[in-house]
Amino acid sequence: xxxxxxxxxxxxxxxxxxATAASETGATAPVAxxxxxxTGLYSxxxxxxxxxxxxxxxxxxxxxxxxxxxxxxxxxPEGSMINVADLASWELPVGTKFWKExxxxxxxxxxxxxxxxxxxxxxxxxxxxxxxxxxxxxASESGIANIAEIENGKRxxxxxxxxxxxxxxxxxxxxxGFNALQLSDDRxxxxxxxxxxxxxxxxxxxxxxxxxxxxxxxxLVTNPPRIAASSAITRTALGYLSTNCGSCxxxxxxxxxxxxDLRQNPPGTRNQEPGTSAAPECxxxxxRGHWVVPEAQEDSRIVNPGHPESxxxxxxxxxxxxxxxxxxxxxxxxxxxxxxxxxxWIQGNAGELAAxxxx
Amino acid sequence: MRxxxxxxxxxxxxxxxxxTAVLSTASLQADGAGGAGPVGKAxxxxxxxxxxxxxxxxxxxxxxxxxxxGPEWDMTRALSGHPEQLVMPPAPVQQAPWxxxxxxxxTAWNGPWGTSFTRNLTPDKETGLGDWTVExxxxxxxxxxxxxxxxxxxxxxxxxxxKALSDTDIRALFAYLQSIPAIKNRTPQPIEPIDQK
Numbered sequence: 001x002x003x004x005x006x007x008x009x010x011x012x013x014x015x016x017x018x019a020t021a022a023s024e025t026g027a028t029a030p031v032a033x034x035x036x037x038x039t040g041l042y043s044x045x046x047x048x049x050x051x052x053x054x055x056x057x058x059x060x061x062x063x064x065x066x067x068x069x070x071x072x073x074x075x076x077p078e079g080s081m082i083n084v085a086d087l088a089s090w091e092l093p094v095g096t097k098f099w100k101e102x103x104x105x106x107x108x109x110x111x112x113x114x115x116x117x118x119x120x121x122x123x124x125x126x127x128x129x130x131x132x133x134x135x136x137x138x139a140s141e142s143g144i145a146n147i148a149e150i151e152n153g154k155r156x157x158x159x160x161x162x163x164x165x166x167x168x169x170x171x172x173x174x175x176x177g178f179n180a181l182q183l184s185d186d187r188x189x190x191x192x193x194x195x196x197x198x199x200x201x202x203x204x205x206x207x208x209x210x211x212x213x214x215x216x217x218x219x220l221v222t223n224p225p226r227i228a229a230s231s232a233i234t235r236t237a238l239g240y241l242s243t244n245c246g247s248c249x250x251x252x253x254x255x256x257x258x259x260x261d262l263r264q265n266p267p268g269t270r271n272q273e274p275g276t277s278a279a280p281e282c283x284x285x286x287x288r289g290h291w292v293v294p295e296a297q298e299d300s301r302i303v304n305p306g307h308p309e310s311x312x313x314x315x316x317x318x319x320x321x322x323x324x325x326x327x328x329x330x331x332x333x334x335x336x337x338x339x340x341x342x343x344x345w346i347q348g349n350a351g352e353l354a355a356x357x358x359x
Numbered sequence: 360m361r362x363x364x365x366x367x368x369x370x371x372x373x374x375x376x377x378x379t380a381v382l383s384t385a386s387l388q389a390d391g392a393g394g395a396g397p398v399g400k401a402x403x404x405x406x407x408x409x410x411x412x413x414x415x416x417x418x419x420x421x422x423x424x425x426x427x428x429g430p431e432w433d434m435t436r437a438l439s440g441h442p443e444q445l446v447m448p449p450a451p452v453q454q455a456p457w458x459x460x461x462x463x464x465x466t467a468w469n470g471p472w473g474t475s476f477t478r479n480l481t482p483d484k485e486t487g488l489g490d491w492t493v494e495x496x497x498x499x500x501x502x503x504x505x506x507x508x509x510x511x512x513x514x515x516x517x518x519x520x521x522k523a524l525s526d527t528d529i530r531a532l533f534a535y536l537q538s539i540p541a542i543k544n545r546t547p548q549p550i551e552p553i554d555q556k
Contacts, residue, residue, distance in 0.1 A: 162501070163502075166504070166507055167508075248508050254492075254494060254495065254498065254507065255495070255506050255508055257490055257492070257495075291548060294550065294551070319551070321473070321551050321552065322472065322511050323472065323473045323510060323513065323551050323552075324510070324551055325510070328504065328508070328510050328511075329504075
């Protein structure tokens with residue numbers, strides 16, 4: 001009897017130690033497979049045939065990635081729904097997977113993979129395409145520098161997981177291009193670098209019609225979200241800034257203390273008061289930021305209405321030197337179209353900008 | 360039967376003690392990674408001071424001045440970075456294999472990356488680390504980027520070494536830096552290399 005009880009006590013102790021060790025190492029947590037072909041993207045990996053359950057989509061304001069051609073897919077677990085109770089921050093079902101394929105000069109370079117393995121926990125991975133373009137292998141968590149030529153000696157790098165998380169963890173949701181504004185059917189015809197919408201791409205209308213969101217939000221179809229603006233250029237500029245700057249510069253980011261908010265949420269959601277000084281862009285208009293335009297020490301503002309030359313935002317978007325460039329990661333080539341757009345917007349819309357932020 | 364009860368009780372108590380020990384260890388580990396309570400605060404600050412002293416933070420973040428025995432730290436400006444009043448002229452053009460120049464204070468450095476000025480690490484709210492959170496400080500040290508998201512922390516800051524610091528030590532560094540006297544000193548923003556804008 002004594003031996004039996006001692007054995008039970010010892011077994012109890014061992015199981016406690018093992019359980020503690022397992023929870024510390026996360027030994028049982030799902031991890032990204034070694035090959036892209038094992039992630040579920042393809043129904044026929046040899047032919048690179050996309051699994052029909054993976055739906056393609058195209059955000060109306062895409063992120064600038066040095067001119068990469070991108071293809072995106074999402075897989076929602078069968079029978080699941082997206083909780084859109086908070087329209088500015090969707091809750092995606094556990095098991096959701098996203099893929100984004102990057103090509104330069106007609107060749108696939110990397111495919112990024114996001115997978116929600118449990119509530120609020122996402123696996124981040126990137127797969128590097130082989131020379132034969134037949135499969136892609138998991139890249140190191142520390143990324144791979146200078147993996148492919150973009151143009152004129154500028155080369156694309158696969159970001160490290162911590163670099164990925166520096167943008168993707170800055171919001172209340174890790175997925176940045178899949179939200180009400182980006183999937184709105186009222187697409188901005190002037191959005192920079194937007195891909196044409198094709199019939200098979202998911203939009204808000206598809207999500208509503210296929211009953212993939214909860215609670216029911218029929219207004220997302222009858223009155224699709226769009227950035228409120230009195231001119232087309234303001235709508236386009238704010239959309240561009242929302243994607244390319246607002247992922248980090250928003251009120252819920254770990255750098256919210258900087259006071260800059262460029263994220264546009266659907267009208268009617270929090271932090272969206274167009275036409276008032278509480279509108280996100282008013283955190284930039286006329287405000288002197290931490291970084292000063294070197295050539296305009298006195299006049300420098302983040303956005304100086306009427307004066308792109310003393311607007312730090314334009315100056316930094318033009319730069320690709322580490323000291324001053326914005327965004328600071330994920331790009332080595334200046335987005336010339338964006339520089340032109342933002343220069344024209346700040347130059348020619350001083351009155352509108354002042355009015356938006358007057359009250 | 361009585362003997363069995365004693366053995367059973369002993370076994371349960373033993374298991375409870377072991378369980379307590381395991382949970383206490385886990386709790387201590389969590390505390391080590393998560394911060395110090397009031398009792399551990401002084402110890403944490405002392406650890407932070409020790410790290411600041413041996414890691415060479417003063418080398419660049421406390422301006423050098425010329426003393427009777429040669430260059431020495433100006434401890435009236437301890438850890439406050441490049442003095443705001445010291446406006447640097449343009450850096451000399453380097454001729455290879457020379458690569459970099461530095462100010463007499465050791466608080467301004469010029470090289471292929473541009474010109475960098477060491478930062479005010481004191482807890483002054485406007486010009487130092489007074490408005491930083493410990494999470495931002497940890498993110499900076501771990502990623503080598505401003506607040507974990509911004510531009511790279513510039514040479515000569517040894518970011519590759521700092522990435523190896525444990526969270527516990529980074530928290531200790533931050534606790535010490537927040538405990539020293541605040542000095543108002545707005546250090547200049549870095550300057551791009553002269554060949555580009």
